Amino acid sequence: MDLTWMAWTWPTAALFVFIFASIALMGVLEWKFPGGAPRRGILGLDTTRGDRLFLSLLGSAFIFLGWLGLMGTPLWGFLAIAAAWSAFVFWKV
Amino acid sequence: MATKTDNQKAWFFVLPVVVLVAFNALIPLMTVVNYSVQETFGNNLFFWEGVGWFEQVLHSERFHAALGRQLMFTGIILAIEIPLGVAIALTMPRQGPWVPVCLVLMALPLLIPWNVVGSMWNIFALPEIGLLGRAINAMGIDYNYTQQPLAAWFTVILMDVWHWTSLVVLLAYAGLISIPDAYYQAAKIDGAKAWAVFRHIQLPKMKRVLTIAILLRFIDSFMIYTEPFVLTGGGPGNSTTFLSIDLVKIALGQFDLGPAGAMSLIYFVITLLVSWVFYTLMTRDDPK
Numbered sequence: 001m002d003l004t005w006m007a008w009t010w011p012t013a014a015l016f017v018f019i020f021a022s023i024a025l026m027g028v029l030e031w032k033f034p035g036g037a038p039r040r041g042i043l044g045l046d047t048t049r050g051d052r053l054f055l056s057l058l059g060s061a062f063i064f065l066g067w068l069g070l071m072g073t074p075l076w077g078f079l080a081i082a083a084a085w086s087a088f089v090f091w092k093v
Numbered sequence: 094m095a096t097k098t099d100n101q102k103a104w105f106f107v108l109p110v111v112v113l114v115a116f117n118a119l120i121p122l123m124t125v126v127n128y129s130v131q132e133t134f135g136n137n138l139f140f141w142e143g144v145g146w147f148e149q150v151l152h153s154e155r156f157h158a159a160l161g162r163q164l165m166f167t168g169i170i171l172a173i174e175i176p177l178g179v180a181i182a183l184t185m186p187r188q189g190p191w192v193p194v195c196l197v198l199m200a201l202p203l204l205i206p207w208n209v210v211g212s213m214w215n216i217f218a219l220p221e222i223g224l225l226g227r228a229i230n231a232m233g234i235d236y237n238y239t240q241q242p243l244a245a246w247f248t249v250i251l252m253d254v255w256h257w258t259s260l261v262v263l264l265a266y267a268g269l270i271s272i273p274d275a276y277y278q279a280a281k282i283d284g285a286k287a288w289a290v291f292r293h294i295q296l297p298k299m300k301r302v303l304t305i306a307i308l309l310r311f312i313d314s315f316m317i318y319t320e321p322f323v324l325t326g327g328g329p330g331n332s333t334t335f336l337s338i339d340l341v342k343i344a345l346g347q348f349d350l351g352p353a354g355a356m357s358l359i360y361f362v363i364t365l366l367v368s369w370v371f372y373t374l375m376t377r378d379d380p381k
Binding site for chain 1: 120123124126127128130131133137139141143144147148151152359362365366369373377
């Protein structure tokens with residue numbers, strides 16, 4: 001199958017591998033440690049593990065845009081803030 | 094509290110949808126992500142650009158202006174269509190021979206394809222030959238949507254209100270007729286005024302359908318393309334160039350696939366965020 005039209009690059013492939021691996025990880029976690037029923041976090045939302053992953057990724061996308069718009073490259077700061085945001089979401093939200 | 098089941102067979106029923114979504118949404122989205130970090134001159138030749146296009150789009154005044162116009166357009170049509178739709182639904186009969194007549198009349202604009210709506214209004218609003226254009230000019234108001242930005246905005250908004258208020262009407266009406274008569278009888282016994290009935294019975298009962306109406310109208314108007322493109326072509330100047338029109342100009346007009354990819358993704362995450370907020374609001378009070 002010729003996939004040249006999709007114009008793959010290693011960084012974008014890594015991004016999607018990361019996203020799909022994260023989704024798979026949620027499945028494995030649920031299988032290993034059941035109990036992924038919704039819980040109420042500090043934002044007053046009932047979230048499952050999948051919801052928290054979605055919020056982490058969506059939030060990270062906005063952190064990326066915000067960092068790039070205000071600070072520009074390099075993106076280490078973005079990575080740190082996005083990691084902190086994701087940890088916060090999984091821990092508290 | 095959600096209950097968990099051990100039956101995993103349902104996954105197989107979901108599989109066809111997953112495959113379909115993969116083909117019509119996921120693979121194109123992945124391709125857009127790939128485009129957004131590269132430069133191309135055609136012939137499937139791509140050159141690494143990194144996050145440069147995102148920086149360019151984020152700092153581009155053209156993008157800010159298109160986003161501003163888009164938000165203003167969506168805000169205005171929501172502010173008109175939702176109250177107007179509810180008001181019309183409230184005046185519609187709850188029973189009798191006029192119900193089907195009203196429903197069919199309301200459904201008519203929704204059945205017309207976008208490009209036809211654009212063409213209709215294009216001619217209807219022309220100052221020389223169009224009924225609307227001539228009528229407005231006959232009233233002594235100088236109106237020409239092909240030359241005046243304000244007139245173009247007025248026409249685009251009027252067209253959208255004409256095309257889509259019916260959707261809000263039908264949804265609100267569905268919410269209204271689902272209210273049992275007992276509520277109205279109780280209100281009558283209490284001597285409730287029309288406003289109190291609306292505020293405490295009809296509005297709360299319509300909350301769900303109105304949230305759906307706002308969500309649908311937000312998403313639809315936020316990615317509106319065909320109608321304004323056919324009506325004004327984004328003009329005069331850039332005055333009605335909304336996000337999707339600008340996106341198509343960049344992607345297909347200028348063949349700048351990289352910046353267009355970056356712009357699409359920014360557009361996408363904004364839509365995703367707003368949809369998530371609405372979805373959360375909609376399902377928050379659901380009994381678990």
